[in-house]
Amino acid sequence: MAEADLSFPLFHQQPRPGWQTVKDERLFANPHISVDRVEVLTPHRSQQPVPWLVVKRKAAVAIAPVTASGDFVMIPQERIPVAQECLEFPAGQIDCAVEDVTCQTVIDTALRELAEETGYALAPGGRLEPLGWFLPSQGFTDEHVYLFKAEPVGVVSQPSPDGNEHISPARLVSPGELRRRIAASEITTALTLALYARMAAKGSI
């Protein structure tokens, strides 16, 4: 696969000089999350550990798919925690421990979620462009989400989302419609806004 050579910085491999966890007490855990009470030394607080509550979660990916005609592929998805259907870019969790994530597992997850949630895939010669990562709620959770633009994409299959998810058929959204819906606060998910911010800042939308 053309993407096998793609490499990009990984969140968990960033140098963190001066950061040291001196205590980590697990208060709750299940297959989705853990809740830990940690005590941490930091660059600005190197003498007295800082106590904090951290909800730990797997890393994730989110993808902005663009068709050959320049439209974005978006999905309306029912989101239980916020009791809303959100129009958003496809995304999903990387199904391994954070410390085991590699560029290849990130890419594989991105391409799989794109196909499963939308039925689209990179066209021959298409490109997956890394757009860094973002931190959904950095005071609360270690969750981090890798961002990509996939261009061009085309329909290859029927979507096949996970059993517990409800995703309506993908919609094509022009750059102008995406901008209008963000300006009108109709698009609200961090992953979609983060992808838009990166693309807008790079001048590619």
Added chain:
Amino acid sequence: MAEADLSFPLFHQQPRPGWQTVKDERLFANPHISVDRVEVLTPHRSQQPVPWLVVKRKAAVAIAPVTASGDFVMIPQERIPVAQECLEFPAGQIDCAVEDVTCQTVIDTALRELAEETGYALAPGGRLEPLGWFLPSQGFTDEHVYLFKAEPVGVVSQPSPDGNEHISPARLVSPGELRRRIAASEITTALTLALYARMAAKGSI
């Protein structure tokens, strides 16, 4: 106060026809979060409740402060869950139950966090512009963050962050520098990217 008349939609008051929680089992709780196993009927799944794990958290606000000369006011803040110092816009939690949040508590929190974290405040005649809300991680938590632009702001006091936080002195960041840092993936927090996305989509940056 001039802002007393400001009104905007509230997340928890949105109509949610077809959404009904039929079971809510609390698995863990402390003053910061709760972890609930819920079963929910949704518009597309009205017969068989969907089981889901939801981490519940207070609502929050984030503010993009702009000086009279057009620079953004940003703060470097040590963020324990991600073991990094993040350059971000000021933000904070609304200190009441989600269902008790009003426009006034949102505004009060925004103005207080702006002052406490940066030492800046709205100048006389300044305007707090609501920019909707965003959802940090809609598959995982009910957290929602109200967004504002505050313009113009000026220095009024010394910052006084919470005891457990470490915030370095505020920095002035030009729109061009903000754009470059987002494009270079140096700015990573959802609240900052969400504010940038809304401002960019509205053509105000």
